[in-house]
Amino acid sequence: WQQLSFRTPIEEAQAPKRQTPPDWCYVFTCAVPHKPRALQLPAGQARKFAQDMARLVDELRTGIPAAFETDEYRTRKQEIESEFGERQEQAIGGVGAHAKSLGIALIRTPSGFGFAPVAKDGVMSPQDFHKLPQEEQSRLEKTISELQEELERVIEETPKWRREAQRKLRDLNREVTRLAVASLIEELRAAYAALPQVQQYLADVKEDVLDHAEYFQQPKEGERPTLFGIPLPQPDASESPLRRYQVNVLIDHSGAAGAPIVHEDNPTHDNLVGRIEHIAQMGTLVTDFTHIKAGAFHRANGGYLLLDALKVLSQPFAWEALKRALRSREIRTESLGQALSLISTVSLEPEPIPLDLKVVLVGGRLIYYLLHAYDPEFAEFFKVQVDFEEDMHRAPESDLLYARMIATLARKAKLRPLDRSAVARVLEFASRSAEDTEKLTIHMRGLADLLRESDYWAGTAERKVVTADDVQRAIDSQDRRSDRIRRKLQEAIQRGTLLVDTAGGRSGQINGLSVMQLGGFSFGTPHRITARVRLG
Numbered sequence: 001w002q003q004l005s006f007r008t009p010i011e012e013a014q015a016p017k018r019q020t021p022p023d024w025c026y027v028f029t030c031a032v033p034h035k036p037r038a039l040q041l042p043a044g045q046a047r048k049f050a051q052d053m054a055r056l057v058d059e060l061r062t063g064i065p066a067a068f069e070t071d072e073y074r075t076r077k078q079e080i081e082s083e084f085g086e087r088q089e090q091a092i093g094g095v096g097a098h099a100k101s102l103g104i105a106l107i108r109t110p111s112g113f114g115f116a117p118v119a120k121d122g123v124m125s126p127q128d129f130h131k132l133p134q135e136e137q138s139r140l141e142k143t144i145s146e147l148q149e150e151l152e153r154v155i156e157e158t159p160k161w162r163r164e165a166q167r168k169l170r171d172l173n174r175e176v177t178r179l180a181v182a183s184l185i186e187e188l189r190a191a192y193a194a195l196p197q198v199q200q201y202l203a204d205v206k207e208d209v210l211d212h213a214e215y216f217q218q219p220k221e222g223e224r225p226t227l228f229g230i231p232l233p234q235p236d237a238s239e240s241p242l243r244r245y246q247v248n249v250l251i252d253h254s255g256a257a258g259a260p261i262v263h264e265d266n267p268t269h270d271n272l273v274g275r276i277e278h279i280a281q282m283g284t285l286v287t288d289f290t291h292i293k294a295g296a297f298h299r300a301n302g303g304y305l306l307l308d309a310l311k312v313l314s315q316p317f318a319w320e321a322l323k324r325a326l327r328s329r330e331i332r333t334e335s336l337g338q339a340l341s342l343i344s345t346v347s348l349e350p351e352p353i354p355l356d357l358k359v360v361l362v363g364g365r366l367i368y369y370l371l372h373a374y375d376p377e378f379a380e381f382f383k384v385q386v387d388f389e390e391d392m393h394r395a396p397e398s399d400l401l402y403a404r405m406i407a408t409l410a411r412k413a414k415l416r417p418l419d420r421s422a423v424a425r426v427l428e429f430a431s432r433s434a435e436d437t438e439k440l441t442i443h444m445r446g447l448a449d450l451l452r453e454s455d456y457w458a459g460t461a462e463r464k465v466v467t468a469d470d471v472q473r474a475i476d477s478q479d480r481r482s483d484r485i486r487r488k489l490q491e492a493i494q495r496g497t498l499l500v501d502t503a504g505g506r507s508g509q510i511n512g513l514s515v516m517q518l519g520g521f522s523f524g525t526p527h528r529i530t531a532r533v534r535l536g
Contacts (some may be wrong), residue, residue: 014259014304015258015259015260015261015303015304016257016258016259017079017258018259018302018303019258019259019302020043020253020256020257020258020259020300020302021043021251021253021259021260021301021302021303021356022036022040022041022042022043022253022300023040023041023042023043023044023045023046023047023249023250023251023252023253024039024040024041024046024250024251024298024353025038025039025041025046025049025050025248025249025250025251026038026247026248026250026289026290026292026350026351027201027246027247027248027289028243028244028245028246028288028289029204029420030204030205030207030208030244030472031204033239033244033350034347034348034371035348035349035350035351036248036289036292036348036350036351037201038250038350038351038352038353039197039198039201039247040197041195041198043253043254043256044252044253044254044255044256046247046249046250046251046252047249047252049192049198049247050246050247050249050417052129052188052191053188053245053246053247054246054247056076056184056185056188056245057242057245057246059184060180060181060184060209060216061216062431063180063181063184064177064180064181064209064213064216065217067176067177067179067180068173068176068179068213068217073172076172077169077172080165080168080169080172081165081169083165084161084165084166086317087130087161088158088161088241088388090487091154091158092106092113092151092154092155093152094154095147095150095154098147098150099115099147100118102117102143103117103118103140103143104116104117104140104143104144104147105117105118105123105298106151107123111446113151115144115147115148115151116144117140117144139350140412152435173213174210174211176211176213177209177210177213178210181206181209181210182206184207185202185205185206188202189202189203202319204247208244209245210493212241215241215242216242230499243288243290246290248289248290248292248351250292250293250294250298251294251298251299251301254269255478258303259302259303259304260299260301260302260303260304261300261303261304261306262296262299262300262303262304262305262306263305263306263307264296264305264306264307265311266309266311267307267308267311267312267315267322268315268318269315269316269317269318269321270295270323270338271295271296272295272296272297272318272321272322273295273297273321273325273331273332273333273334274292274293274294274295274297274298274346274421275292275293275295275333275335276291276292276293276333276334276335276347276350277292277293278291279291286380287347287348288348289348289350292333292348292350295320295331295333296421297325297331297355297357300351300357301331301353301355301356301357301531302357303357303358304357304358304359304360305357305358305359305360306360306362307322307359307360307361307362308361308362308363309362309363309367309368309371310360310363310364310367312361312369315338323377323381325355325383326355326359326381328352328355329351329354329356330352330353330354330355331352331354332350332352333350335347336419359381359382361382365387368385386442389439389442390434390441390442390443390444391434391439391441391442392439392440393438393439393440394431394437394438394439394440398440399427399440402427402430402440403423403427404448406418406423406426406451409444409447409448409451410451410455410466411446413451413452414468415451415452416455416458416459416463416465416466417463417466418451418454418465418466418471419464419465419466419467419468421467421468422465422466422467422468422470422471424468425468425471425472426447426450426451426471427440429447429471429475430447431449433446446520449478450471450474450475450478451466452475452480453477454466454470454471454473454474455470455526456474457470457473457474457477458470479521482518482520482521483521483523485516485518486523486525489525490525492525499528500526500527500528501528508530508531508532508533509528509529509530509531510528510529511526511527511528511529512526512527512528512529513525513526513527514527515520
């Protein structure tokens with residue numbers, strides 16, 4: 001399979017005819033923050049939707065503060081606060097009036113409220129109180145105790161009134177925010193009326209904005225928040241609460257036509273299913289939905305994914321991740337470190353994305369046979385086997401096609417053209433490589449290497465075309481660089497270390513020739529073959 005291109009036939013025959021797959025993006029889920037929601041949009045719309053959401057946030061950052069600065073809002077807010085204050089004062093004043101009718105004064109102190117008997121010239125002093133008859137003291141103490149209980153009941157009602165005032169204030173804030181938000185979000189919903197998922201997301205965003213209008217209460221231009229008069233540093237953009245309204249564009253097919261064809265050269269677990277990145281803040285690792293990154297499954301979804309079988313098997317957990325995705329027909333982006341308990345930090349559970357692709361595994365025959373024999377699921381997922389021949393039949397027509405292929409390789413590699421003798425020598429080399437006079441090898445890598453080296457020797461000789469001598473010199477150079485073992489064996493025969501006689505005859509002995517293959521170099525070496533005979 002070496003040097004065979006699977007991309008060209010797929011791309012020419014199938015990919016352009018198929019529909020361009022949709023875009024995918026992740027957004028914040030208000031109800032379950034650790035489970036981001038996956039949104040599907042038509043091809044080329046995800047980037048535009050992200051820009052529209054960013055524009056919406058900018059408009060809300062201007063419109064919401066302006067709505068809260070109107071005189072009408074301030075008046076209604078003041079009415080709610082005044083109503084709470086008046087209600088509290090009336091209740092306490094009622095207790096004070098009741099106490100006054102009983103000859104007791106309600107006193108306000110820095111630490112709270114208190115009661116004291118009233119004398120002609122004001123509050124009775126402790127000395128005057130103790131001069132009263134015992135019965136009068138007991139009556140006043142009992143009265144004060146009852147008034148304290150009445151005041152406590154009033155004070156216990158105060159939090160309830162405060163909560164009611166806060167509820168009214170929240171309702172007022174939601175109403176004011178709704179007036180500022182409704183037109184902007186409805187305009188955006190109208191632009192994506194054909195997408196139910198986007199409609200539901202925008203409806204959730206509207207409710208979330210109403211609940212968190214304070215996120216948009218930014219300082220005025222040129223002002224910075226202060227603490228005890230000291231300006232605070234500007235918050236990092238990654239820590240802004242408005243990040244929840246961003247759109248993480250996972251896959252964008254803007255400008256694409258047809259189905260994608262993706263070749264993943266490094267098929268690790270994360271490179272296949274995607275990854276969830278973390279950032280360090282205050283000594284801890286944190287993440288959010290904007291740190292979800294796409295993998296090869298996402299990029300090839302709706303098209304074709306080309307993988308080297310040996311590389312997939314060499315990467316930990318990559319083969320199981322591939323089978324799991326094909327089995328479930330969905331992409332689950334999971335943190336491998338979290339799954340193996342290698343890190344202890346808050347992670348995410350992104351919503352799975354439906355998977356629809358064709359996976360092409362490329363590898364040697366031995367890998368295919370081993371997987372077919374030892375992995376029961378292999379035949380279930382990969383049903384179509386394509387086994388390419390290593391040589392082609394030799395005939396005058398095929399020789400002509402082979403010569404045209406040689407010219408094409410030379411032209412693509414920007415090499416010198418080959419003359420007739422050079423082409424004939426290359427054809428002879430291809431036939432010898434196939435080890436059959438009626439075959440031609442189709443191993444393009446060795447042929448391309450020979451053409452490049454022949455071009456080098458033609459350049460050394462200052463020729464404009466490659467000749468048979470240049471091809472032969474390239475072949476001889478390749479043999480010379482690879483024949484160390486052959487020379488060692490020949491030397492051993494000459495020195496008598498290996499006993500091979502080349503003259504005379506002996507009973508029960510004969511010389512044979514074997515072919516040894518070492519890497520890309522093969523050579524013949526003689527061997528002594530002996531026979532032993534015994535009585536049966």
